[in-house]
Amino acid sequence: MKITHVEVWTVPVPAPSPPFKWRAGLPGSGVAGERGILRIGTDTGATGVAYASRPGSASMLRDLVDRVWRDELLGQDPLQREHLYHRIWELDRLEEFALPYLGTVDLALWDLAAREAGLPLWQFLGGARTRIPAYASTTTFDTTEEFLAVADRALELGYPAIKLHAWGDARRDAALCQALRDHVGPDVPLMYDGSAGFDLPDAISLGHALSDANYLWYEEPMREFSVSAYAALGRAVRVPLLSAETSDGSYMNSADFVSAGAATFGLRLSSELRGGISGAMRTAHLADAFRLRAEPHGMGEAERHLCMAVSNATYYESLVTHTEFVRTDGIDAEGYLLAPVGPGVSLPRGLDYPHALADYVNPDPVALALAAA
Numbered sequence: 295m296k297i298t299h300v301e302v303w304t305v306p307v308p309a310p311s312p313p314f315k316w317r318a319g320l321p322g323s324g325v326a327g328e329r330g331i332l333r334i335g336t337d338t339g340a341t342g343v344a345y346a347s348r349p350g351s352a353s354m355l356r357d358l359v360d361r362v363w364r365d366e367l368l369g370q371d372p373l374q375r376e377h378l379y380h381r382i383w384e385l386d387r388l389e390e391f392a393l394p395y396l397g398t399v400d401l402a403l404w405d406l407a408a409r410e411a412g413l414p415l416w417q418f419l420g421g422a423r424t425r426i427p428a429y430a431s432t433t434t435f436d437t438t439e440e441f442l443a444v445a446d447r448a449l450e451l452g453y454p455a456i457k458l459h460a461w462g463d464a465r466r467d468a469a470l471c472q473a474l475r476d477h478v479g480p481d482v483p484l485m486y487d488g489s490a491g492f493d494l495p496d497a498i499s500l501g502h503a504l505s506d507a508n509y510l511w512y513e514e515p516m517r518e519f520s521v522s523a524y525a526a527l528g529r530a531v532r533v534p535l536l537s538a539e540t541s542d543g544s545y546m547n548s549a550d551f552v553s554a555g556a557a558t559f560g561l562r563l564s565s566e567l568r569g570g571i572s573g574a575m576r577t578a579h580l581a582d583a584f585r586l587r588a589e590p591h592g593m594g595e596a597e598r599h600l601c602m603a604v605s606n607a608t609y610y611e612s613l614v615t616h617t618e619f620v621r622t623d624g625i626d627a628e629g630y631l632l633a634p635v636g637p638g639v640s641l642p643r644g645l646d647y648p649h650a651l652a653d654y655v656n657p658d659p660v661a662l663a664l665a666a667a
């Protein structure tokens with residue numbers, strides 16, 4: 295089999311409604327725009343796609359395909375994923391691909407191979423489970439009362455655990471974390487994500503508050519470029535650290551977090567941010583070898599497959615953006631994400647795709663289960 299086509303398609307994506315906020319200093323939910331989809335085609339008719347979720351991805355992918363990737367890929371065997379993964383890293387040495395694009399080619403190649411096998415990606419990778427509990431991952435609300443109302447709604451809808459993205463103020467966030475613990479009682483697993491809003495002294499003081507409130511994990515309180523700072527945090531606080539979500543270097547950098555004692559809960563897992571499926575699976579196995587968790591970063595279609603393929607994952611991350619939120623697709627009435635149906639990965643459901651891409655959208659497994667019942 296040989297690669298004969300490397301194309302970029304686009305799809306319009308509406309602005310989130312209602313809009314939502316992140317911590318002080320970060321932009322909120324953003325505006326409508328185009329997203330890019332990479333499609334790799336072959337002389338046998340086999341194809342694979344990869345959706346690039348970031349704003350600006352349509353123009354970014356067009357540039358990378360036209361300038362770098364098409365010439366590299368044409369004529370190659372798409373089933374030689376390891377060889378091509380190594381080639382992407384070689385090209386990265388001069389290009390320094392932006393992190394969310396490092397794994398785009400790899401994702402499309404895994405999609406192609408799983409489609410050829412007639413399997414959903416998670417099963418092609420080696421299935422670990424067919425459903426996983428989803429945690430409600432909040433955006434940032436104005437008041438403690440709104441956060442508590444969102445927590446109530448999440449528990450009502452069946453979500454077994456809750457993660458806060460709070461204000462980015464160490465004292466105020468510490469008080470919110472304790473208020474949420476007092477509100478839900480001792481048995482609900484709670485997590486906190488700092489979205490890199492702090493320096494080391496504030497990260498330590500907030501970490502003490504999270505230990506006191508018995509939080510399950512403490513995620514990304516600082517930018518993840520100083521492993522030494524994270525190692526110091528790991529020595530200073532008892533709450534376990536979930537690390538290496540947005541740092542460059544994929545599994546190689548994740549390894550440094552582990553060896554420094556800076557990932558005491560585990561490693562963040564993502565196709566988009568860990569260099570495709572090949573980088574994500576290396577990261578998951580690395581964590582497993584050290585008896586650590588590998589926790590999928592939320593909401594991407596590929597990440598749903600990782601949730602089912604990786605034995606040391608605990609939860610699926612489901613973003614909740616307002617107090618009257620409803621379950622997102624793929625999550626059943628018990629708060630579990632159901633295994634995606636195949637073939638391949640699926641493009642995100644609910645978007646207005648060009649006709650040529652409509653067949654890459656797989657059905658919602660919850661709708662299928664209800665129809666079969």
Ligand SMILES: [Mg+2]
Nearest residue numbers: 487513514539
């Ligand atoms: Mg995070």
